[in-house]
C-alpha cells in the first residue's frame with residue numbers, strides 16, 4: 001500500500017501546498033445543501049489544479065503514469081501524530097528533531113558541516129512506535145509525507161516497480177520538503193535477495209539506491225542549478241526507514257544509513273506513562289498501586305502490546321454484561337477494574353521473546369545508536 005498525506009495527516013487533500021489549502025469541511029451545512037456541493041467541487045478543482053502543478057514540476061525521466069499512480073493511491077490518514085502522543089523514546093525524538101525537523105524548518109542554519117543526513121534507519125522490535133515517530137516527524141516538520149511499504153515497491157503486480165521508485169523520488173522532490181517513509185525496508189534492501197531474487201525486486205532495489213544517492217549528492221552540493229531548482233528541492237527530501245529485521249539489510253545498504261536509531265521496548269517509567277495515558281479518559285477504579293503492579297508485570301511488552309492489553313481490559317465491563325449490553329444505559333456500565341487487566345494478561349502476551357530481544361540489543365550495540 002502506498003500512501004501520501006499532507007504535513008498534517010488529517011487533511012483529505014492529496015496534495016498539500018504551502019500555504020496549505022483550506023481544510024475540507026467535515027459535514028455539509030444542514031440548511032444549504034447546494035453550497036456544500038459547490039464547496040466540495042471547488043475543493044476538487046483545487047486538488048486537480050494542485051496535481052497539474054506538481055505534474056508540471058516532475059523531473060525528467062519520471063513516468064507521468066507512475067507518478068499519478070503514486071498520487072492516486074492515497075490513504076486518508078487519521079489524526080496527526082505529535083511528539084507528546086508518543087510515550088518515552090526521548091533519545092529518538094531528540095535525534096529526529098536534530099536530524100530532520102530543525103533542518104527542514106531552518107535550512108539556512110544547517111549547511112556545510114551541519115548538513116543533515118539524508119537518511120535515518122529506525123530499528124527495533126515490532127510495535128515500539130517507529131511508524132508513530134515517522135508520522136510525528138512529518139507533522140512537526142511540516143513536510144509532505146510519503147508512506148510506502150517496501151513490499152509495494154517490489155510487488156510484481158505493479159510490474160514496473162523501477163518506474164514507481166523513480167516517480168516516488170521525483171514527486172518527493174517536486175513536493176519538497178518531503179519525507180519518504182519506507183516501512184519494512186529490509187524487504188527492499190535485503191542481502192538474501194541479491195542472488196536469486198526476483199528480477200523486479202532486484203531492479204527496484206537498484207533504482208532505490210541510485211535515487212537515494214542522487215539526493216545525497218544534491219544535498220552535498222547545495223548550490224543547485226536553475227534547472228534542478230525548477231524540478232524541486234532535492235536537498236529537502238529525506239528517507240526515513242523502519243525495520244523489525246535490521247540484520248536482513250545488506251551491508252552496503254546499511255552503511256548508507258549514516259544514522260541508525262534503536263527504538264527499544266519501553267522501560268518502566270515509559271510503560272507507566274503509557275498506561276496512565278491510556279486510562280486517563282476511562283471510567284476505571286485502578287489505584288496507584290494497581291498501576292505499579294501492571295507496570296511491573298508488563299516488563300517485555302512493546303507499546304503496541306500495552307495498547308492491546310488496555311483495550312482488552314477495557315472490554316471487561318462489557319463482556320460481563322453479555323446481551324444486556326444492548327440496553328444497559330451508559331452510566332450503569334461498571335468501571336474497569338484491576339481484575340479485568342488480570343484476565344487480559346492471560347491472552348495478551350509480549351510479542352518479543354527474551355531471545356528475540358537479545359538479538360536487537362546485540363545489533364544495536366554493533367551498528368546502532370541509542371541517542
Ligand code: ADP
Nearest residue numbers: 085086087126127128129130131132303304307
Ligand atoms: P512500529 O512501527 O514500531 O511497529 P507503531 O508505531 O506502528 O509500531 O505502533 C503500533 C501501535 O502501538 C501504535 O499505534 C500505538 O497505539 C502503540 N504504541 C507503540 N509504541 C508507542 C509509544 N511509544 N507510545 C504510545 N503508543 C505506542
